[in-house]
Amino acid sequence: MSAPHPASPEARDRLVLGVVGGSGLYEIEGLTEVEKVALETPFGRPSDAYTVGVLPREGGLPPVRAVFLPRHGRGHVLLPSEINFRANVHGFKQLGVTHLVSVSAVGSLREGIAPGHVVVPDQFIDRTNGRAQTFFGGGLVAHVQMGDPVDAGLRERLLRAAEAEGANIHARGTCVVMEGPAFSTRAESNLYRAWGADVIGMTALPEAKLAREAEIAYALLAMATDYDCWHQSEEEVSVEAVVAVLKANAALSRRIVRRVAAALPLTTAELPYPQALTHALITDPARVPAETRRRLDLIAGHLLPPV
Ligand SMILES: CSC[C@H]1O[C@H](OP(=O)(O)O)[C@H](O)[C@@H]1O
Numbered sequence: 007m008s009a010p011h012p013a014s015p016e017a018r019d020r021l022v023l024g025v026v027g028g029s030g031l032y033e034i035e036g037l038t039e040v041e042k043v044a045l046e047t048p049f050g051r052p053s054d055a056y057t058v059g060v061l062p063r064e065g066g067l068p069p070v071r072a073v074f075l076p077r078h079g080r081g082h083v084l085l086p087s088e089i090n091f092r093a094n095v096h097g098f099k100q101l102g103v104t105h106l107v108s109v110s111a112v113g114s115l116r117e118g119i120a121p122g123h124v125v126v127p128d129q130f131i132d133r134t135n136g137r138a139q140t141f142f143g144g145g146l147v148a149h150v151q152m153g154d155p156v157d158a159g160l161r162e163r164l165l166r167a168a169e170a171e172g173a174n175i176h177a178r179g180t181c182v183v184m185e186g187p188a189f190s191t192r193a194e195s196n197l198y199r200a201w202g203a204d205v206i207g208m209t210a211l212p213e214a215k216l217a218r219e220a221e222i223a224y225a226l227l228a229m230a231t232d233y234d235c236w237h238q239s240e241e242e243v244s245v246e247a248v249v250a251v252l253k254a255n256a257a258l259s260r261r262i263v264r265r266v267a268a269a270l271p272l273t274t275a276e277l278p279y280p281q282a283l284t285h286a287l288i289t290d291p292a293r294v295p296a297e298t299r300r301r302l303d304l305i306a307g308h309l310l311p312p313v
């Protein structure tokens with residue numbers, strides 16, 4: 007599926023759903039007209055080939071275009087620190103994705119969030135280090151807003167879908183994103199709890215920041231798998247425990263994604279996405295090097311007047 011340039015009225019109107027699958031979610035169900043698309047981007051190669059197809063919509067509406075990518079690659083071969091988040095998000099943008107649902111396995115930092123529960127966070131705390139956080143640089147500077155890092159409309163749809171699936175839902179929450187790959191120490195886990203954080207993962211950032219720069223609406227479906235290591239009477243987190251819960255979580259997250267797709271409107275007029283770059287660029291366009299213009303064309307080309 008080739009996407010029209012984002013500056014074209016067609017691209018800014020057509021709603022395309024992206025899904026990035028985390029631990030345990032390496033494919034989604036119900037896609038038809040399936041095509042595998044392997045892409046290169048100016049930022050390198052994404053985690054895997056994208057699966058592009060359509061998902062059914064309810065109410066007799068035509069199906070919605072959907073694009074899936076397993077974040078850690080097929081067979082879960084990439085560490086969180088090895089994921090090329092820029093390439094992944096750029097690839098979604100190339101394929102015309104306007105709304106991105108990110109599914110992630112997280113540890114719970116709260117008694118009331120039990121393994122198997124679903125959290126739809128509205129805030130993040132960034133504890134990653136050394137990851138490329140931006141598409142910008144090389145002579146073009148932008149600062150996007152991150153006060154509300156999650157798209158309100160898409161969050162609402164995730165919540166409604168999770169509710170309809172009978173999930174145990176937490177309608178908001180703060181997600182700490184750590185570098186990993188080792189899980190937290192007990193002192194760190196208790197520190198994050200004292201900061202007011204509710205869940206902890208390793209991948210939602212810089213994914214959410216890059217989606218914002220790419221003007222893609224982003225929301226996180228955080229599937230709790232364990233109590234990390236702070237809980238006095240629960241087993242400390244282990245991959246074995248996470249994987250056991252993940253199996254059930256993956257089935258639930260697939261059903262939630264299908265419900266979100268089924269209820270999506272036809273166009274972005276009804277479910278708008280962030281025009282995050284409109285007031286974010288600060289560089290004098292005349293000073294932007296030609297090579298940087300080329301590299302950032304898909305992300306910012308619609309806002310750079312020709313020189
Ligand atoms: C297998 S436990 C740790 C691993 O799981 C989560 O991955 P994802 O966010 O892609 O679901 C967590 O962030 C770690 O990468």
Ligand SMILES: Nc1ncnc2[nH]cnc12
Nearest residue numbers: 111112113206207234243
């Ligand atoms: N306890 C935990 N810490 C960080 N990431 C996780 N993903 C699943 N459980 C986790």
